Amino acid sequence: PLRVLLLLDQFVRRFVVSIDNLPRKKLPRRQLVAKPVAGTFLTSPADGEDWTISPDNAARYTPYVRLATAADTGRLAAFYLRYYPLFQEAYAELGYPDAYFNDRLVEVIDHLLETPEVEGPIRLVRPHVFYQYADPALEALSAGQKTLLRMGNANAAEIKAKLRALRDAVTRGPSSDSD
Numbered sequence: 001p002l003r004v005l006l007l008l009d010q011f012v013r014r015f016v017v018s019i020d021n022l023p024r025k026k027l028p029r030r031q032l033v034a035k036p037v038a039g040t041f042l043t044s045p046a047d048g049e050d051w052t053i054s055p056d057n058a059a060r061y062t063p064y065v066r067l068a069t070a071a072d073t074g075r076l077a078a079f080y081l082r083y084y085p086l087f088q089e090a091y092a093e094l095g096y097p098d099a100y101f102n103d104r105l106v107e108v109i110d111h112l113l114e115t116p117e118v119e120g121p122i123r124l125v126r127p128h129v130f131y132q133y134a135d136p137a138l139e140a141l142s143a144g145q146k147t148l149l150r151m152g153n154a155n156a157a158e159i160k161a162k163l164r165a166l167r168d169a170v171t172r173g174p175s176s177d178s179d
Contacts, residue, residue, distance in 0.1 A: 005067055006033055012083065016090040020104060022144030023111045037061060041150070043124060043131065051131065052121035058152030065155045068162050077169030102170060108144070109167045113160055115145040117153050 007014055014033035021027050029036065042054035080087065084102065091101035116138075123134035133139040138149065148156040 005035055005063055007035060012086045013090045016087055019108050020094060022108050023142045025143060027143045051124040057150060058155050061151035061155050065158050069158050073165040073169050080170060106167060106171060109163045112144050112163055115148040122149060
């Protein structure tokens with residue numbers, strides 16, 4: 001199902017662009033490595049004019065979570081480390097010739113791991129066409145952190161566990177041990 005969920009053309013460039021933009025407020029949708037999540041954002045009316053993210057919204061992210069959790073962390077890290085020069089080159093082409101992509105990757109993983117876990121329904125407001133988080137602290141989060149919120153706590157916990165494992169694998173570097 002890789003081709004169903006990911007854009008594999010220009011994979012390295014798309015991956016680098018995706019990682020670099022996750023901590024920002026907006027994502028460049030046409031340049032990302034992942035295809036847009038299917039379906040529409042599901043909300044539930046809470047009371048009167050208030051909305052919340054529907055618990056059913058999490059199911060839209062399930063194929064992505066399954067893909068991420070099924071992927072062998074050791075093999076992903078080995079692929080990344082083997083082709084790291086290509087990732088670094090793409091990062092330099094983005095305008096960071098004196099920075100290391102691996103540093104950015106670890107920084108972004110740490111940023112995503114800081115995403116709060118919200119208990120209970122997440123309240124929304126709709127001042128215009130698009131929904132916003134009613135809580136200003138949640139609305140101030142990055143695009144990547146908001147994505148983790150939209151996928152629900154259970155999915156986010158699985159993604160965070162994979163991110164922790166990947167972080168460990170790419171910071172540990174190549175080893176002769178098998179995982």
